[in-house]
Amino acid sequence: xxxxxGADGAAPTIDPNAPEFSLQSVYLKDVSFEAPxxxxxxxxxxxxxxxxxxxxAEQVGENLHEVVLTISLTVKNGEQTAFLVEVKQAGxxxxxxxxxxxxxxxxxxxxxxxxxxxxxxxxxxxxxxxxFPQMLLPPMNFEAMYLQSMLQAQQQATLNS
Numbered sequence: 001x002x003x004x005x006g007a008d009g010a011a012p013t014i015d016p017n018a019p020e021f022s023l024q025s026v027y028l029k030d031v032s033f034e035a036p037x038x039x040x041x042x043x044x045x046x047x048x049x050x051x052x053x054x055x056x057a058e059q060v061g062e063n064l065h066e067v068v069l070t071i072s073l074t075v076k077n078g079e080q081t082a083f084l085v086e087v088k089q090a091g092x093x094x095x096x097x098x099x100x101x102x103x104x105x106x107x108x109x110x111x112x113x114x115x116x117x118x119x120x121x122x123x124x125x126x127x128x129x130x131x132f133p134q135m136l137l138p139p140m141n142f143e144a145m146y147l148q149s150m151l152q153a154q155q156q157a158t159l160n161s
Contacts, residue, residue, distance in 0.1 A: 020063075020096040021106045026118055029068055030088040031126070036081055039131030043078050050074040053140070057107040065095045067111040071119050075135070085126055089119035109146040116140055 052072040060066045073085040093111060095103065120137045127135040 017097055019098050019102065020094055021098060021103075021110060022094040023114055024064065024092040024094055026089070026091045026115065028087070028118075028122060029090040030086070031122060032086045033083065033126045033130055034085075035083040035130045035132070039082075041077055041082075042080065045077060045133060047082060047135075048076045049135075050076075051137070053112070053145075055108055055112050057111070060092070063094055063096045065093050065107075067091050067093055067107055067115065069112045069115040069119055071123065071137075073123060073135075073137075075132075083127065083130055083132060085123050087119045087122050087126075089115045089122065091115050105146060108149070109142040112140070112142040116142070 050073070052070075054070040054072075055067065056070070057065050057067045068088050068090045070086065070088050075082045075084075091111060091114060093106075095106075098106065116139075124134060124136055127133075
């Protein structure tokens with residue numbers, strides 16, 4: 001396979017000062033599945049789902065950051081807890097030359113968007129293996145969630161000043 005070339009036939013140069021946010025690896029950091037009564041149901045299956053999403057990031061090396069998407073799912077059928085699932089899906093991202101605002105946006109919207117399909121797959125598998133009907137989480141718009149949180153923070157700052 002040949003190296004990519006520019007219009008003049010020369011190999012393209014990579015600007016060492018260019019911003020970078022690149023996926024290096026994806027891995028399952030932690031997982032928990034609890035079904036207090038197993039798949040036994042005292043009534044017709046009519047699940048009430050409670051979903052929590054959290055994202056955290058930390059620098060783990062030079063130009064290398066770990067982003068962890070935590071999804072906690074509690075499903076009740078009537079008053080009884082059917083199952084609880086918590087998945088911590090992580091990724092290592094190469095980060096260079098990003099202004100703080102761009103870094104926050106990348107960690108809060110881009111990285112979770114990359115990690116979510118992996119976590120969604122793990123959750124679907126755990127629920128099915130636990131003997132429950134298939135549970136597929138709907139797609140999430142992390143960009144919209146990030147913008148909403150920024151708007152709420154601005155409103156809170158306005159109220160506090």
